[in-house]
Amino acid sequence: MQPTASMHNQSDPFHDLIGKSPALLSVIDMARRLAHTAATVTLTGETGVGKEVFARGIHSLREAAGSPFVAVNCGAMMASLAESELFGYEKGAFSGADPRGKSGKIELARGGTLFLDEIGELPLDLQAKLLRILEDREYYPVGGTRTLHSDCRFIAATNRDLALLVEQGKFREDLYYRIHVIELDIPPLRHRPEDIPLLAELFARRFGCTVPLDEGLHLLLALHPWPGNVRELRNAIERLCVLSAGGSLKAEHLPPAVLRSAAHWSPLSKQHSDVSPSLPKQGALSDWLANYERRFIESALQETSGNKQAAAQLLGISRMTLYKRIRALFGNDSAN
Structure with missing residues (x-):
């Protein structure tokens, strides 16, 4: 039988990826090798190629059953709210904030995976703070003075040329090299x-x-x-x-x-x-x-x-x- 990306085995973390092309099977094989690494993974490819499907498959390989998978579309977040969405905020941090404070996506992904889709759209000031989290695993919620520790693994994705964005000054070079520990380029259809x-x-x-x-x-x-x-x-x-x-x-x-x-x-x-x-x-x-x-x-x-x-x-x-x-x-x- 010719190999395919999915034999409809629901226990296979990549069962939603259908295909038999060498281009697709090669990337899936690379993704399967990530089961025992905590390294940050970056998924590249055009819109619609299935980057989130790959991210969920890698999450299932690396994390315990039931652990959270939190997806964030960096391009859809309002610039003024992006920091509080990611890092959360303390009570009274800003006008209109929940008086009890709110946990950010990083905290919600504790023990699991935070999927940063379209990371190339992240504002430069947040890129610097994300770099610190990736390097030191520490961050501050908005309006907070106490240091919080992140306990999640990161998967980034983009359909843009991040190297070009670095040249244009729109993406931090240090963050670029930090998230490109492992890159998987998903082929277009x-x-x-x-x-x-x-x-x-x-x-x-x-x-x-x-x-x-x-x-x-x-x-x-x-x-x-x-x-x-x-x-x-x-x-x-x-x-x-x-x-x-x-x-x-x-x-x-x-x-x-x-x-x-x-x-x-x-x-x-x-x-x-x-x-x-x-x-x-x-x-x-x-x-x-x-x-x-x-x-x-x-x-x-x-x-x-x-x-x-x-x-x-x-x-x-x-x-x-x-x-x-x-x-x-x-x-x-x-x-x-």
Whole structure:
């Protein structure tokens, strides 16, 4: 059996990561090696690649069952409240504060993991205080005079180039090197095309679709670059299932961005067309898709000098599926 990132074993901390691509499996293998280290981990990658899923998996590996996992989106915190959110505050610390004081996220994560998502958005003054926590494990709550000790492990994540932010003076260099003890770069979906069909079928089942996606739909999904990554694919399949309303899955129910990607693709030249062909009227989409699928297969066969096994790998489908599509699109003689 070919290895996949998840065999649906609920006890596996990475069971929510579905895929068989070497790019994904390699990162998961690296993440599994972190079970016995308390070092700070930084997850990098585009938005929607699953950084929090990885963070929760690493937390499950390193911490006891039931220990807290506290996620903080540094980009969503108001600058004026960010310090009190992280460090907490003593009673009477500022106007409008809870008279009893309040514990911060660091305290709430005691004995577990604090996940600092989008750490590149953290204000510079808080970066200095975070550096002290990472180095000395000590901090002061807002309005407090007593030193508190942090007892949690840190995982950071970002979709920005922190090294560039350091050059621009927007991120502290000392903090940059402090959090980059271990870095895991999560690949975008366009770098793991083998996983798109697996994810699409999984999401379709989750959204109640009992009919599998046909090859035409899989082709359309393969042509899209998925800038929003797994999150965007999930939303696209949800839309497909909702608009199909229990009937057959139709390509026109995919998001317009996915259809535009196919319309711009010119397989014969391997370039995006300068002029976008208009989408067909309702009822002719199957013919339009078949035409593009033929061109896509022809391009793959041309590039691989007629080697169908290599062409199938290039297209992200099995050799038998390629044979079936060739017979359906070109006739029986072309499959030989």
